Amino acid sequence: KTVQNQIEFDLYNSALKDLGAKNFTKAIADLDTWKQQFPNSAFQAEREVYRIQAYAGANQPAKALDTAAQLINRGLPQIFSDPTTGPQDIVRVLFATVVAAQQIPNPTPEEVATAEKAAHMLMDYNTKFEGASDADWAKAREQMQTAAKGALLYLAMKPGTDAMQKQDYATAEADLTKALQEFPESAQIAYQLGASEVAQ
Numbered sequence: 001k002t003v004q005n006q007i008e009f010d011l012y013n014s015a016l017k018d019l020g021a022k023n024f025t026k027a028i029a030d031l032d033t034w035k036q037q038f039p040n041s042a043f044q045a046e047r048e049v050y051r052i053q054a055y056a057g058a059n060q061p062a063k064a065l066d067t068a069a070q071l072i073n074r075g076l077p078q079i080f081s082d083p084t085t086g087p088q089d090i091v092r093v094l095f096a097t098v099v100a101a102q103q104i105p106n107p108t109p110e111e112v113a114t115a116e117k118a119a120h121m122l123m124d125y126n127t128k129f130e131g132a133s134d135a136d137w138a139k140a141r142e143q144m145q146t147a148a149k150g151a152l153l154y155l156a157m158k159p160g161t162d163a164m165q166k167q168d169y170a171t172a173e174a175d176l177t178k179a180l181q182e183f184p185e186s187a188q189i190a191y192q193l194g195a196s197e198v199a200q
Helices: 006-022 024-037 046-057 061-074 086-101 111-126 134-165 169-182 187-199
Strands: none
Touching: 006 024, 006 046, 024 046, 046 086, 046 134, 061 086, 061 111, 086 111, 086 134, 111 134, 134 169, 134 187, 169 187
């Protein structure tokens, strides 16, 4: 798959250069222009991946997560079916989603649901990148699973830690008890739960 139109290629190239230079605000503007001029581009899906990266880099995690949600809900394996580039694009989307979810101060129930879905998908993802050695892939999977577990733990704890900040210790205890049932090995949750009980 190649960009046939020179104008589209220039927009595509410009957006990639912006991302490479970490000029995320300009990348968002260039991606918007590309989308306006070529709404039915053969690279629509890849463009959304770049958009997620740009939003994440520009410290707009809610927009990154909401853009990712649209792709996740449509089905990532169907959208990114190219065996050469698809697996990396899928992992980029899932990774960005679980990171963004932890940067949104008050995520909506829909955003939490998207993040949990992405974390479970990232935890279970096992289609090796083309050209990756077994050792490299094992290392990548370990990083993916660590990121996924970290996000799930954060999301499980968040209602309880939010209640603690509001000094609503009874609610915090109930929420943290539920979180500890989900993650019984978590010292972090156990500590917070103990704190909520002491506070009462």
